[in-house]
Amino acid sequence: MDWQDEVEWCLRLWSSLRVRTEDIPGGEWTLEGIGMYERTGTQQMTLKEIHIDRAEKGEESSLFDHHDYLATLAGEIGWEMLLDVKKAKTHTEEFMIPEERIGDVTICSKKCGTVARIEPITVDQQYYKLTGGMCPVCGEKGFTKDWHDLHVVIDDRGAALRSMKQEEE
Numbered sequence: 001m002d003w004q005d006e007v008e009w010c011l012r013l014w015s016s017l018r019v020r021t022e023d024i025p026g027g028e029w030t031l032e033g034i035g036m037y038e039r040t041g042t043q044q045m046t047l048k049e050i051h052i053d054r055a056e057k058g059e060e061s062s063l064f065d066h067h068d069y070l071a072t073l074a075g076e077i078g079w080e081m082l083l084d085v086k087k088a089k090t091h092t093e094e095f096m097i098p099e100e101r102i103g104d105v106t107i108c109s110k111k112c113g114t115v116a117r118i119e120p121i122t123v124d125q126q127y128y129k130l131t132g133g134m135c136p137v138c139g140e141k142g143f144t145k146d147w148h149d150l151h152v153v154i155d156d157r158g159a160a161l162r163s164m165k166q167e168e169e
């Protein structure tokens with residue numbers, strides 16, 4: 001599809017959705033691999049859910065780029081794209097991000113220098129699932145039980161410094 005087609009396609013789709021009122025939620029539009037948008041105004045769509053699997057390190061696709069592109073495209077035709085993300089999920093499961101633990105930080109017990117942090121869901125952030133407590137950087141079981149299977153933000157700067165230092169030695 002060229003740009004013109006894409007614009008027309010989006011416009012047709014969005015225009016056919018119900019507009020949110022005080023009592024009734026707006027119509028939903030799911031864009032595969034990106035997320036779910038709700039029609040929140042006559043010419044307004046709001047991203048409510050993120051749909052993407054970024055559990056594997058190295059496979060991060062830039063959701064923000066896609067949303068940003070869409071927002072630009074929408075802007076051209078007089079529509080507004082807002083962000084109000086409350087939920088994120090992969091193909092198979094919803095992200096595990098316990099609200100009450102946002103801000104919690106821990107480090108990989110295998111001393112690879114990796115820091116894991118529980119952060120709220122945003123569109124321009126990468127999340128990794130600590131499957132069975134496995135560290136996405138060193139591949140060891142470096143996280144305690146209360147961190148198992150949570151979706152976290154990984155800070156691997158410490159790990160990068162460490163491997164740089166090892167190369168020098």
Ligand SMILES: [Zn+2]
Pocket residue numbers: 108109110111112113114135136137138139140142
């Ligand atoms: Zn590690």
